Amino acid sequence: MEIKPFLVERFLNAYEQNAEINIAETGIEPFTLSELLTIIGEENFFDELKKIKLTYGFIEGSSELRREIANLYEKMPPENILVAGGAIGANFLVFYSLVEPGDTVISVFPSYQQLYSVAESFGANVKLLRLREENSWLPDINELIEMIDDKTKLIVINNPHNPTGSLIDVKLLKEICAITEENNAYLLCDEAYRGLYIKPDDAVPSAADISERAIVTGSFSKVFSLAGLRLGWIATHNREVIEELKIHRDYTTISNSIIDDALATLALKNMQKILERNLKILQTNHKILSNWIENEPLIDWIPPKAGSIAFPQYSLELPSEEFCIRLLREKGALLVPGSCFGLEGYFRIGYGCKTETLIEGLSRLKDFLNNYR
Incomplete structure (x- = not known):
C-alpha cells in the first residue's frame, strides 16, 4: 500500500x-x-489507581467511559460508542472499515491530511471539495452536489475545521447530512474541536445527532487538554456501522490503556x-x-x-x-x-x-x- x-x-x-x-x-x-487532579478535586486519584490490576482492560472501552462519552450526544446509546487511539485512530478505523478500491470519497480541502490521503491509499477515487477564503472557508453545497456520483461511499468534513477554525452552522450541516442520505452515502465528521467556541451562542450539534448516516469522531486532545492520553472515539446511531468497525478494529487494537480509560472517565465527569x-x-x-x-x-x-x-x-x-x-x-x-x-x-x-x-x-x-x- x-x-x-x-x-x-x-x-x-x-x-x-x-x-x-x-x-x-x-x-x-x-x-x-497534578493540575488536572487539583482542578477536578481528585488529588487522591492515584491512591485508588494503585489497586487496579494491569490487564488488557476493556476491548471497546469501559462501560463507564462509553456512557460518559454518549452523554455528549442526544440519546446516543453507550454501545454505539467505540473508544480508539485518539481521533487519528478513530478516523483511520472508519476509512479502513468502509472504504474499498473504486469507491468515491469526497473530502474537504484544505484539511487534516489524514482525511483524504488514507482513503486514497486504500484505492478510493478521492475528490477534493475545495474550501475558499472568499467563502469563509466553508463548503459550497452546489459544488458538493456536482461531485457526487453513483460510487460515492463517504463524504468527509471537519467541524470545527482544521486548519482555519471555520464552523459549519446547523443549517449548512443539515444540508450536508440531507445530501448524504439522499445518495445513500456516509458522512464522516471529525469533531475533535467540538466544544471550543469563541462565542457560546455559535455552538453546533454533532452531525451524529442530525443523521443516522453520520459517523463522528472525537478526541481528548483538544477540548480536554489531555493529548497525552492518546484517546479518542467514534459515535454513530448506525448499528451496522458500529459492528463493521468492531470487526476491523480487532486487527488494529486489542484495547486501550486502562489507566488512560480511568483518567478520561474522570475528565468527562468533571467536564x-x-x-x-x-x-x-x-x-x-x-x-x-x-x-x-x-x-x-x-x-x-x-x-x-x-x-x-x-x-x-x-x-x-x-x-x-x-x-x-x-x-x-x-x-x-x-x-x-x-x-x-x-x-x-x-x-x-x-x-x-x-x-x-x-x-x-x-x-x-x-x-x-x-x-x-
Whole structure:
C-alpha cells in the first residue's frame, strides 16, 4: 500500500523540538497530571489507581467511559460508542472499515491530511471539495452536489475545521447530512474541536445527532487538554456501522490503556470544570490574536469561530515553508506552513497555549516581519 507523506506531521516532527516558543500547538494548553487532579478535586486519584490490576482492560472501552462519552450526544446509546487511539485512530478505523478500491470519497480541502490521503491509499477515487477564503472557508453545497456520483461511499468534513477554525452552522450541516442520505452515502465528521467556541451562542450539534448516516469522531486532545492520553472515539446511531468497525478494529487494537480509560472517565465527569478553564484561555487568546492581526498590515485572516487554530495569510514573497523555517531559526518561534495543507501564502497558528507564550510568539513574529517592511 502506497501512501503520501503526512506533511504536517513530518514538519512538526522535524522542527517542534527545536522551538523556544511553540505557537503551532493545536490544542488548549495541556494539563499536568497534578493540575488536572487539583482542578477536578481528585488529588487522591492515584491512591485508588494503585489497586487496579494491569490487564488488557476493556476491548471497546469501559462501560463507564462509553456512557460518559454518549452523554455528549442526544440519546446516543453507550454501545454505539467505540473508544480508539485518539481521533487519528478513530478516523483511520472508519476509512479502513468502509472504504474499498473504486469507491468515491469526497473530502474537504484544505484539511487534516489524514482525511483524504488514507482513503486514497486504500484505492478510493478521492475528490477534493475545495474550501475558499472568499467563502469563509466553508463548503459550497452546489459544488458538493456536482461531485457526487453513483460510487460515492463517504463524504468527509471537519467541524470545527482544521486548519482555519471555520464552523459549519446547523443549517449548512443539515444540508450536508440531507445530501448524504439522499445518495445513500456516509458522512464522516471529525469533531475533535467540538466544544471550543469563541462565542457560546455559535455552538453546533454533532452531525451524529442530525443523521443516522453520520459517523463522528472525537478526541481528548483538544477540548480536554489531555493529548497525552492518546484517546479518542467514534459515535454513530448506525448499528451496522458500529459492528463493521468492531470487526476491523480487532486487527488494529486489542484495547486501550486502562489507566488512560480511568483518567478520561474522570475528565468527562468533571467536564464543566475543564471547559471553564479552557474556554477562558481560548477566548482571552483569541482577543489578543485578533488585536495583533488588526494592527499588522502584513497579515490578514478570516477570524476563526471555533477551535484553537487559525490560518492567516501573509503578504511576503516567501514560500510558506521557508517563511516558517526562517522564523524558527531567526526568532525561535514555530508556526506550521500552509504548504503542509496544500496552500501557499498561509500559515497555521495555534492560540490555545499559555497567554504569555502567545504574546511572546507574536512579539517574535512581529520582529521577524519587521525585516521585510
